Amino acid sequence: MPATIDHTDTDVILVIDDEPQIRRAVRNALSDPRRRLVEADSAETGIDMAASERPALIVLDLGLPDRDGLAVCVDLRSFTSVPIIVLSARHSDREKEKLLDAGADDYITKPFSTLELKARVRAQLRRAATRPSTDPADGIIIAQHLTIDLIGRTVKRASDEVHLTPTEWNLLRAFIAHTGRTLTHSQLFAAVWGEAAGDAQQYLRVYVGQLRRKLEIDPVRPRLIRTEPAVGYRFEPGE
Amino acid sequence: MTAPPTRAWQPRTWLFWFAILGGVGIAMLLARSRLDKAHVALTFLLVVLGGSSAGGRALGVSLAGTAFLAFDWFFLRPYETLFIADPLDWLVLFAFLITGVVAAHLMERQRREAESARTRADEIDRLATLGAETLNAPRAEEALDAIASVIRQAMATDGCAIFLRQDDGGLRLASGSPASETTEAHSALLSYTVDHAEAAAQRSDGTLTLVGDTLARRSPTAGYSELLALGIPLTVRGRVVGALQLSSTRPFTVSDDQRRVLSALSYYAALGVERLRLAGAEEEAESLRRADALKDALLASVSHDLRTPLTAIKAIANEVWRGGDPGRALVIEQEADRLNELVDNLLELSQINAGSLAITVALNTVDEVVGAAVERVEAAHGASDGRIEVHIANDDGILVGEFDFMHTTRALTNLLDNALKYSPPDSSIVLRAWQHRDRLLFAVEDSGRGILPGDEERVFEPFCRGRGLADGVRGTGLGLSIARELAEAQRGTLIYEPRPGGGCRFTLSLPAGTAPAE
Numbered sequence: 001m002p003a004t005i006d007h008t009d010t011d012v013i014l015v016i017d018d019e020p021q022i023r024r025a026v027r028n029a030l031s032d033p034r035r036r037l038v039e040a041d042s043a044e045t046g047i048d049m050a051a052s053e054r055p056a057l058i059v060l061d062l063g064l065p066d067r068d069g070l071a072v073c074v075d076l077r078s079f080t081s082v083p084i085i086v087l088s089a090r091h092s093d094r095e096k097e098k099l100l101d102a103g104a105d106d107y108i109t110k111p112f113s114t115l116e117l118k119a120r121v122r123a124q125l126r127r128a129a130t131r132p133s134t135d136p137a138d139g140i141i142i143a144q145h146l147t148i149d150l151i152g153r154t155v156k157r158a159s160d161e162v163h164l165t166p167t168e169w170n171l172l173r174a175f176i177a178h179t180g181r182t183l184t185h186s187q188l189f190a191a192v193w194g195e196a197a198g199d200a201q202q203y204l205r206v207y208v209g210q211l212r213r214k215l216e217i218d219p220v221r222p223r224l225i226r227t228e229p230a231v232g233y234r235f236e237p238g239e
Numbered sequence: 240m241t242a243p244p245t246r247a248w249q250p251r252t253w254l255f256w257f258a259i260l261g262g263v264g265i266a267m268l269l270a271r272s273r274l275d276k277a278h279v280a281l282t283f284l285l286v287v288l289g290g291s292s293a294g295g296r297a298l299g300v301s302l303a304g305t306a307f308l309a310f311d312w313f314f315l316r317p318y319e320t321l322f323i324a325d326p327l328d329w330l331v332l333f334a335f336l337i338t339g340v341v342a343a344h345l346m347e348r349q350r351r352e353a354e355s356a357r358t359r360a361d362e363i364d365r366l367a368t369l370g371a372e373t374l375n376a377p378r379a380e381e382a383l384d385a386i387a388s389v390i391r392q393a394m395a396t397d398g399c400a401i402f403l404r405q406d407d408g409g410l411r412l413a414s415g416s417p418a419s420e421t422t423e424a425h426s427a428l429l430s431y432t433v434d435h436a437e438a439a440a441q442r443s444d445g446t447l448t449l450v451g452d453t454l455a456r457r458s459p460t461a462g463y464s465e466l467l468a469l470g471i472p473l474t475v476r477g478r479v480v481g482a483l484q485l486s487s488t489r490p491f492t493v494s495d496d497q498r499r500v501l502s503a504l505s506y507y508a509a510l511g512v513e514r515l516r517l518a519g520a521e522e523e524a525e526s527l528r529r530a531d532a533l534k535d536a537l538l539a540s541v542s543h544d545l546r547t548p549l550t551a552i553k554a555i556a557n558e559v560w561r562g563g564d565p566g567r568a569l570v571i572e573q574e575a576d577r578l579n580e581l582v583d584n585l586l587e588l589s590q591i592n593a594g595s596l597a598i599t600v601a602l603n604t605v606d607e608v609v610g611a612a613v614e615r616v617e618a619a620h621g622a623s624d625g626r627i628e629v630h631i632a633n634d635d636g637i638l639v640g641e642f643d644f645m646h647t648t649r650a651l652t653n654l655l656d657n658a659l660k661y662s663p664p665d666s667s668i669v670l671r672a673w674q675h676r677d678r679l680l681f682a683v684e685d686s687g688r689g690i691l692p693g694d695e696e697r698v699f700e701p702f703c704r705g706r707g708l709a710d711g712v713r714g715t716g717l718g719l720s721i722a723r724e725l726a727e728a729q730r731g732t733l734i735y736e737p738r739p740g741g742g743c744r745f746t747l748s749l750p751a752g753t754a755p756a757e
Contacts, residue, residue: 094597111575111579113572200755202601202602203602203754203755205603205604205607206602206604206637206639206754206755207755208604208607209604209606209607209637209639210637210754212606213606213637219606219610220606220609220610220613220629221613221614222610227610227611229611229644229645229648230644230645
């Protein structure tokens with residue numbers, strides 16, 4: 001039952017939710033002349049439409065009657081890499097982490113404010129659009145007040161060089177490679193240390209903390225390496 | 240713990256005493272003409288006594304025998320023969336031999352008794368120490384750990400585990416030594432022991448037998464040899480409350496002496512298990528009592544805290560629908576947020592009270608947890624606020640602690656939220672964090688009115704709000720109660736004290752951690 005708002009050839013956003021009230025709220029929040037919203041009321045139609053409509057972003061409710069949300073997420077990831085934002089009622093942090101590990105890009109807890117939903121959707125669309133440019137040819141990345149030279153392996157804060165330990169450098173590389181995406185603790189650990197479990201995992205947060213103290217202007221209010229409480233981190237170099 | 244049955248062979252002592260015997264003999268031989276038989280006998284006797292006391296019975300008897308021959312050969316006429324001229328000399332000679340041998344025996348017996356008295360004194364000392372430790376240990380689990388480790392050492396086995404018998408008859412591991420290894424429970428052996436209320440042994444040949452009461456001295460010692468595992472029932476007032484399991488990878492034997500000690504130690508273990516069981520029952524009763532009190536408080540508050548926002552929502556929705564100012568819908572959203580917050584709080588509090596709160600203690604940085612709390616509070620109160628000042632004493636390396644990230648964020652959020660709500664709108668809130676020994680301390684200070692004397696503890700109770708609050712400030716009276724419960728659930732504390740100069744100071748204390756060296 002696709003309900004279309006606009007038919008110009010722009011971003012398609014797919015909303016998969018069984019509750020008409022929530023679909024309505026999402027539609028109102030995201031209505032924009034440059035976007036077209038399509039809606040599905042079950043996991044099955046949702047997956048079909050994700051294949052046929054080629055959306056630029058999917059908003060997926062976890063509490064669908066016909067399928068488990070986590071399984072839907074894995075299914076979607078098997079054929080598309082578009083950003084998925086998950087909507088869910090109160091769920092535990094472990095579930096959030098599982099969701100992100102299953103391929104979701106972000107999550108919003110119900111009840112959510114329309115402002116928050118708009119901001120998250122905007123951020124995901126922007127990230128999807130700029131994804132290929134994360135590793136520029138000259139290897140120089142400007143991230144807020146930092147100049148990061150991936151080839152020369154140096155970081156400059158204003159004009160002062162910041163000395164990073166090998167672990168801190170590897171962490172920074174992993175963050176840059178996943179710019180704008182929430183990395184769960186285990187994803188980040190796997191990206192830096194490989195799959196091998198070790199002592200380092202328990203120290204992950206401490207290493208991130210030490211990196212922040214070197215890079216952030218205010219390590220308590222980080223602007224570059226954001227905390228996703230209990231789930232992981234997100235690297236946001238800014239415009 | 241075990242008294243050595245015989246003294247080890249000590250060649251040096253033997254050599255020494257035989258040398259003395261020889262020396263004394265030669266000295267007396269040189270002065271033979273001036274010596275009487277009595278001098279010789281008494282001098283040799285002294286050597287025999289000395290030898291017995293230093294080297295034990297065997298040395299004493301050997302010395303007596305040698306001295307006997309030397310006496311006859313060198314000092315009884317005719318000299319240099321074993322023949323004795325005067326029949327009365329026989330009396331002297333045999334009296335000497337018998338005195339020497341008896342003296343050696345007596346000295347040996349006395350030595351053994353002293354040894355065994357010392358062993359028992361050690362045992363009693365050890366039991367008394369253990370008893371005191373058991374009674375003094377703040378937690379029943381710690382007392383059991385101490386008992387398990389003492390038993391393992393005393394019995395010289397690889398492992399000792401203490402099991403608690405649960406109400407359904409099943410056994411639960413209460414303590415094991417060594418603690419690091421997961422103790423393998425010989426469940427068949429244990430249930431056999433518990434069912435028969437009698438010690439049971441598992442032998443290296445795989446057989447399982449009852450070996451009788453450890454206290455009964457008459458039970459066959461054979462039952463306590465070649466063991467792979469030994470199960471002992473723990474009884475208090477005739478009721479089996481648990482079981483003790485001794486196990487080893489190589490077959491072991493329990494001697495009579497060890498059995499006596501084991502039976503005394505297992506009594507302590509039984510008391511420890513009983514204490515653990517009672518503590519569990521008390522905790523359960525306490526949690527029921529608290530759940531009950533909470534339910535009462537909840538019912539009382541539902542009428543007020545839930546109905547107030549609902550009334551507002553209903554009234555404004557009606558007003559907007561009738562064509563009133565649509566901007567008033569913003570109030571509906573605010574009231575809905577308040578309801579949402581209340582539902583969150585209630586869910587959290589009920590989880591804490593039901594004991595079903597999941598706690599993930601991990602190494603976390605103070606920066607991150609404070610950052611998360613500040614971000615949350617600033618988002619709720621308007622980002623441009625800027626009233627929260629943060630001071631973290633990170634100068635000697637980054638501050639880290641062993642705590643649950645989400646629960647600590649929540650506790651700090653509640654403290655900051657209260658501070659912002661209950662202090663003048665432009666006053667600043669200070670959050671300080673530092674380490675003192677093995678504790679991390681977070682202090683949240685405001686310059687509001689503070690808490691009225693007499694209310695300092697009451698404010699931590701669910702649904703209680705301090706008296707004398709500014710009008711128009713709304714709250715559910717759950718924030719501090721949740722914060723304290725969350726702190727205590729992760730080995731922390733939360734206390735209130737008045738801030739010098741006016742206002743509140745809440746101090747959260749959590750276990751500190753160690754950052755990796757790199």
